[in-house]
Every structure is written in structure tokens, then in C-alpha cells.
Amino acid sequence: MSTPQSSAPEPRTHRSTASVVTGALLLALGAWFGVDAIWRGSGRTPWVALAALVTLVPLVVAYTLRPAVVSDEDRLTVRNPFRTVTLPWAAVAELRSGFTNEVRSDGRTYQLWALPVSLRARKKAARAQMRDAVADPHGATPTTVSQPVRSDSDQAVEDLREIAERRAAAPTAQGPAVVRWAYEIIAPTAVGAIALVVLVATG
Known part of the structure; x- marks a missing residue:
């Protein structure tokens, strides 16, 4: 007797590789110049450098390393720069791809920062689709012989859409959307910005 397979998807995390690499490079450069200014600077320079680091490091993390889309x-x-949105599958009204990838719930729209839209990638996928197409027996409209070719982000949204449709009725996937602000990003950025303004204004 075979064991029935569960339709529950495996947990998966989507991130933008380009954003992660960019963020790591920016943090490395910031640490290099910032620590050098703090160590070698004189007068107010070390304090200004420290305030700048406290302001900018959380912003770099927020826009490059933090964004992620996690599905289970x-x-x-949906983890965006300044907030995290938790959506039970039943609360997902729509996942759509346009100029941005978005999810709608309870009349509100949340952008998927971790799945940026690349028009270049879409054009590349369209060219691949055309290469996979063959003419019909009468030489008229091309007929696709393989699965549709999509860009990585569009394919990720399509996968999420399929999971949402399949799991929306599951008892464990019920409930409202929950939004939590990323105070671990907002607080140090605000403190650093205030300190930087005070130092510059009183310099």
C-alpha cells in the first residue's frame, strides 16, 4: 500500500542575489572608510563618521540584505526594507507581476522587494520562448512545444500563485495578514540621522 503524498510545499526562501552581493560590497566599503575615519580622524571627524555609519549601515541592510520572500x-x-508582512495562504487575494511583483490582501498591496522585475530578463525569456516554438503544419501561427519560459522572478511568482491556490483552504493556512514594522532598522537609522544632523549643525 502506497503512502499518499502531501501537497504541502517545502519551505523556500527567495532573495535577489544581485542585491545581496551589492549589499555585502557596500558594507565592506563602508566599514573600511568608516573605521579608517574613526581611527585616524581628528576633532569631530570620528563622531561624524560614527553617526554616518549608524545611519547608513541599517539602510544598506534594509534595502539589500533584508528583503526576502519565504513560503511554507x-x-x-514578505520581508521588505522596513516591515515584515505575514500572510496565511487564505489571506492572499492575488499575486501579480507587472512593473513590480506584488501580493494583494484585504484590499492592500505589498511589493515583493526580494523578487525585482527585470525587463531584460523578460526579453531574454521571450527570445528563448520563440526559439522553442515551431511552425504548425500549415506554416501559420507558431505552436509552443515546451513549457512557457519565464524570467526567474516571474517564475517564482507563478510558483507562489500555485501554492496559494492549492493551500488556501487548508485549516492551518487561515487567518488575517499581520504587519510588523522593522524597528531594528528604523530605530538606529533615526538615532544616527539625528546625531549626524546635530554634529553637522553645531560644527
């Missing part, structure tokens, strides 16, 4: 059998978690 019960929910979709």
Missing part, C-alpha cells in the same frame, strides 16, 4: 505550507512571509 501555511503562509507567505
Whole structure:
């Protein structure tokens, strides 16, 4: 007797590789110049450098390293620069791809920062689709012989859409959307910005 397979998807995390690499490089450069200014600077320079680091490092992390889209059998978690949105699959009204990738819930729209839209990637996918097409027996409209070719981000959204449709009725995937602000990013950025303004204004 065979064991029935569960339709629950495996947990998966989507990130933008380009953003992660860019963020790591920016943090490395910031640490290099910032620590050098703090160590070698004189007068107010070390304090200005420190305030700048406290302001900019959280922003770099927020826009490059933090964004992620995590899906599991019960929910979709969207981690954007300044907030985290947790959406049980039943609360997902729509996942769509346009100039940005978005999810709609309860009349509100949340952008998927971790899945940026690349028009170049879409054009590349369209060219690949055309190469995979063959003419019909009468030489008229091309007929696709393989699965549609999509860009990576569009394919990720399509996968999430399929999971949402399949899991929306699951008892463990019910509930409202929950939004949590990323105070671990907002607080140090605000403190650093205030300190930087005070130092510059009183310099």
C-alpha cells in the first residue's frame, strides 16, 4: 500500500542575489572608510563618521540584505526594507507581476522587494520562448512545444500563485495578514540621522 503524498510545499526562501552581493560590497566599503575615519580622524571627524555609519549601515541592510520572500505550507512571509508582512495562504487575494511583483490582501498591496522585475530578463525569456516554438503544419501561427519560459522572478511568482491556490483552504493556512514594522532598522537609522544632523549643525 502506497503512502499518499502531501501537497504541502517545502519551505523556500527567495532573495535577489544581485542585491545581496551589492549589499555585502557596500558594507565592506563602508566599514573600511568608516573605521579608517574613526581611527585616524581628528576633532569631530570620528563622531561624524560614527553617526554616518549608524545611519547608513541599517539602510544598506534594509534595502539589500533584508528583503526576502519565504513560503511554507501555511503562509507567505514578505520581508521588505522596513516591515515584515505575514500572510496565511487564505489571506492572499492575488499575486501579480507587472512593473513590480506584488501580493494583494484585504484590499492592500505589498511589493515583493526580494523578487525585482527585470525587463531584460523578460526579453531574454521571450527570445528563448520563440526559439522553442515551431511552425504548425500549415506554416501559420507558431505552436509552443515546451513549457512557457519565464524570467526567474516571474517564475517564482507563478510558483507562489500555485501554492496559494492549492493551500488556501487548508485549516492551518487561515487567518488575517499581520504587519510588523522593522524597528531594528528604523530605530538606529533615526538615532544616527539625528546625531549626524546635530554634529553637522553645531560644527
